[in-house]
Amino acid sequence: MKIIVCIKQVPETQEVRLDPETHTLKREGVKSIINPFDLYAVEEGLRIKENQGGEVTLLTMGPPQAEEALREALGYGADYAVLLSDRAFAGADTWATALTLAKAIDKMGGADLIFTGKQAIDGDTAQVGPMLAAIMGIPCVAWARKITFTGNNTIEVERLLDHGYDAVAAKLPAVISVVKEINEPRVPSFKAKLKAKKEAIPVWGLADVGINSEQVGLAGSFTQVVKVFPPPPRGKSEVWEGQPAELAARVWTRLKELGRR
Amino acid sequence: MSIIFYSEKCTLCGQCVDACPFGVLRLEGDSLVIDEGCTLCGACVEVCEFQALELPEMEGPAPRPGVPPDGVWVFAEQRQGKLSSVALELLGEARRLAETLQVGVAAVLLGDKVEHLCPTLLAAGADKVYLAESPVLAEFCEGPYSAALAEIAERHQPEIILAGATYAGRAFIPQVAAALKTGLTADCTAFAIDQENRLLLQTRPAFGGNIMATIVTPRTFPQMATARPGVFKKLGESASADGQVVRVELASIKTPGQSRFVRTVEEIKERLPLAEAEVIVAGGRGLKEAKHFRMLEELADLLGGAVGATRAAVDAGWIPYAHQIGQTGKTVSPKLYIAAGISGASQHVVGMQSSDFIVAINKDPAAPIFNIANIGLVGDLFEIIPALIQEIKKDRG
Ligand SMILES: Cc1cc2nc3c(=O)[nH]c(=O)nc-3n(C[C@H](O)[C@H](O)[C@H](O)COP(=O)(O)OP(=O)(O)OC[C@H]3O[C@@H](n4cnc5c(N)ncnc54)[C@H](O)[C@@H]3O)c2cc1C
Ligand SMILES: Nc1ncnc2c1ncn2[C@@H]1O[C@H](COP(=O)(O)O)[C@@H](O)[C@H]1O
Numbered sequence: 001m002k003i004i005v006c007i008k009q010v011p012e013t014q015e016v017r018l019d020p021e022t023h024t025l026k027r028e029g030v031k032s033i034i035n036p037f038d039l040y041a042v043e044e045g046l047r048i049k050e051n052q053g054g055e056v057t058l059l060t061m062g063p064p065q066a067e068e069a070l071r072e073a074l075g076y077g078a079d080y081a082v083l084l085s086d087r088a089f090a091g092a093d094t095w096a097t098a099l100t101l102a103k104a105i106d107k108m109g110g111a112d113l114i115f116t117g118k119q120a121i122d123g124d125t126a127q128v129g130p131m132l133a134a135i136m137g138i139p140c141v142a143w144a145r146k147i148t149f150t151g152n153n154t155i156e157v158e159r160l161l162d163h164g165y166d167a168v169a170a171k172l173p174a175v176i177s178v179v180k181e182i183n184e185p186r187v188p189s190f191k192a193k194l195k196a197k198k199e200a201i202p203v204w205g206l207a208d209v210g211i212n213s214e215q216v217g218l219a220g221s222f223t224q225v226v227k228v229f230p231p232p233p234r235g236k237s238e239v240w241e242g243q244p245a246e247l248a249a250r251v252w253t254r255l256k257e258l259g260r261r
Numbered sequence: 262m263s264i265i266f267y268s269e270k271c272t273l274c275g276q277c278v279d280a281c282p283f284g285v286l287r288l289e290g291d292s293l294v295i296d297e298g299c300t301l302c303g304a305c306v307e308v309c310e311f312q313a314l315e316l317p318e319m320e321g322p323a324p325r326p327g328v329p330p331d332g333v334w335v336f337a338e339q340r341q342g343k344l345s346s347v348a349l350e351l352l353g354e355a356r357r358l359a360e361t362l363q364v365g366v367a368a369v370l371l372g373d374k375v376e377h378l379c380p381t382l383l384a385a386g387a388d389k390v391y392l393a394e395s396p397v398l399a400e401f402c403e404g405p406y407s408a409a410l411a412e413i414a415e416r417h418q419p420e421i422i423l424a425g426a427t428y429a430g431r432a433f434i435p436q437v438a439a440a441l442k443t444g445l446t447a448d449c450t451a452f453a454i455d456q457e458n459r460l461l462l463q464t465r466p467a468f469g470g471n472i473m474a475t476i477v478t479p480r481t482f483p484q485m486a487t488a489r490p491g492v493f494k495k496l497g498e499s500a501s502a503d504g505q506v507v508r509v510e511l512a513s514i515k516t517p518g519q520s521r522f523v524r525t526v527e528e529i530k531e532r533l534p535l536a537e538a539e540v541i542v543a544g545g546r547g548l549k550e551a552k553h554f555r556m557l558e559e560l561a562d563l564l565g566g567a568v569g570a571t572r573a574a575v576d577a578g579w580i581p582y583a584h585q586i587g588q589t590g591k592t593v594s595p596k597l598y599i600a601a602g603i604s605g606a607s608q609h610v611v612g613m614q615s616s617d618f619i620v621a622i623n624k625d626p627a628a629p630i631f632n633i634a635n636i637g638l639v640g641d642l643f644e645i646i647p648a649l650i651q652e653i654k655k656d657r658g
Binding site: 011030036037062063064065085087090091092093094095098121122123124125126127129130131133134135138139140141142143156158160161162163164165166167168169170171174180181218221222223224225226227228229230231234235236237238239240241242244245247248249251252254255258 | 263282283284285296297298299300301302303304307317340345400401402403404407427428429431432433435436438439440442443444445446447448462466467468469470471472473474475476477478479480481518519520521522523524525526527528529534536582583588589597614618619620626631632633634635636637638639640641644645648649651652653656
């Protein structure tokens with residue numbers, strides 16, 4: 001079983017904030033981390049490899065420092081990692097990202113299963129996985145919490161929707177995005193961490209992926225960010241203290257006055 | 262392609278360096294250096310008071326083609342013959358956009374034996390309903406659904422497609438956008454029209470809601486977005502149900518798809534889905550025990566709302582995961598959010614900060630939830646919630 005897990009390095013978002021007055025971004029001490037959802041994708045890849053045999057390759061597109069994320073994720077026990085990095089890739093939207101990943105996966109000779117996280121916590125789009133599948137012409141099942149191999153190159157996937165959980169059948173190869181319920185990521189082993197330190201991580205640019213500069217990065221993106229601004233202030237905060245009955249009466253009166261109830 | 266820098270205008274004030282969310286700008290000597298990793302997000306351009314930075318012009322290979330004729334479309338999500346409320350909200354928003362653009366509004370309805378929903382869609386703002394019925398579409402699955410919507414869009418050429426940012430919508434709409442080779446903006450909370458360029462301005466939160474971004478799809482059609490449930494307004498009662506139902510025969514569903522629905526494994530037994538609730542009463546670790554969630558249910562019932570929870574409460578096994586709100590749970594934006602025994606950790610707050618009005622109950626006056634609450638009540642929730650329940654009952658006689 002050939003498994004590819006797409007991971008992304010993201011800033012730890014809670015710290016990223018625009019100052020409403022100066023309009024500048026506060027990011028003191030903002031660390032880069034592996035997108036938390038992608039750790040479940042890595043774990044699922046490893047578990048399938050352990051049960052079915054095969055290999056797990058990690059794939060990321062990002063600036064040179066994204067290598068740290070790959071090396072950290074290798075520490076969980078993945079076999080290989082590839083970094084897609086080129087100035088031309090900068091500014092990619094989800095389409096251009098998915099296209100670049102698809103070309104790289106082609107070059108790697110395809111895969112049986114491609115995992116992504118539920119969504120990346122910086123952009124919060126959850127679009128890269130489904131778009132990747134559409135570009136590759138293979139099925140995608142989003143929000144998976146359980147995968148069963150049903151023979152004949154098919155899988156049955158239990159996945160989350162608004163009403164509950166559905167089972168969906170899909171042919172391999174397929175792209176699967178996973179939710180956190182799917183597993184409990186392991187603790188990286190000391191041995192794997194040591195090996196990860198020494199692992200050679202190939203860096204592929206435009207030419208390696210076999211794609212031209214108009215198809216990638218900002219130039220290849222269908223969407224364009226025209227403005228970034230701080231969220232509207234949340235109205236005034238009032239803090240009340242007092243006897244419970246009195247607080248309850250006051251808040252109920254206020255909610256009615258405001259037409260909230 | 263990179264940010265254009267006019268060194269003669271730059272005063273080396275460093276605002277842009279602070280503004281860069283990716284930390285790739287730095288001052289070196291008397292120049293600004295842009296390191297690799299720039300995503301051209303424009304945050305630096307926005308803060309520069311001296312116009313020393315500029316986003317590069319898009320030298321798009323494909324010129325913007327003629328505007329497609331079929332106006333604004335809304336994907337009318339339904340399950341088992343019941344329309345999702347976000348579809349009706351988006352029809353209201355579509356009407357508003359369509360009036361500015363002077364085009365029509367259409368709903369696209371996929372399912373099996375769902376024709377009876379057409380009048381509701383027409384009354385909610387559609388001039389026309391594209392209806393595709395097939396047993397293959399009876400239950401949602403991204404394979405057949407994306408093929409169907411892409412086929413209808415290719416045939417009838419909408420200018421804009423909007424869909425709810427539900428789990429189903431977010432699963433298959435990206436595949437439709439990829440098939441149509443056009444852009445898609447996720448989970449929008451506001452739309453507007455740039456009249457001059459006839460562009461849909463799509464505004465959405467990013468970085469966990471700490472930053473808002475406005476995004477356009479300047480070169481391709483349709484312009485596509487998913488939109489957060491509960492944010493947009495339905496039309497009032499007065500709308501007429503006149504209009505046209507266009508039945509569509511699909512070629513795409515005749516061939517076996519790559520994926521198919523098998524069965525529903527588990528239904529979440531919520532009386533009211535969180536995404537649709539106008540009022541949410543949420544509890545955290547401060548609730549102490551599973552049984553105390555019944556008190557929240559009682560309050561939610563009185564207010565016609567639903568019950569939410571923090572991850573701490575879910576992890577403790579007090580309430581199922583489907584109720585979790587936050588980064589790893591659901592994102593909600595009700596008219597009223599009552600947070601009881603919730604500290605206000607950032608991972609929870611990202612899921613509920615777009616609520617219209619927030620009331621927080623916490624016995625710790627320093628709890629961060631009070632920073633975002635409109636009204637904070639300092640005290641014991643085991644006293645305040647029962648008092649509030651009593652107050653409401655008394656008031657209503
Ligand atoms: C990657 C990641 C993702 C996460 N995703 C989510 C997510 O999706 N959703 C989420 O909610 N969390 C998430 N978390 C967890 C989050 O960081 C917090 O741990 C969690 O939200 C805290 O829940 P809480 O407020 O219920 O508990 P606590 O932080 O323990 O707060 C309990 C509060 O109750 C108050 N209290 C106690 N007793 C009473 C009483 N009798 N009356 C009044 N007040 C009382 C206390 O003063 C305290 O403020 C995530 C964390 C990580 C690392
Ligand atoms: N630049 C990238 N490189 C590799 N994988 C990515 C990249 N961006 C997104 N992904 C994958 O796609 C998932 C969804 O990301 P997003 O669509 O950005 O929310 C992530 O959890 C990753 O698994």
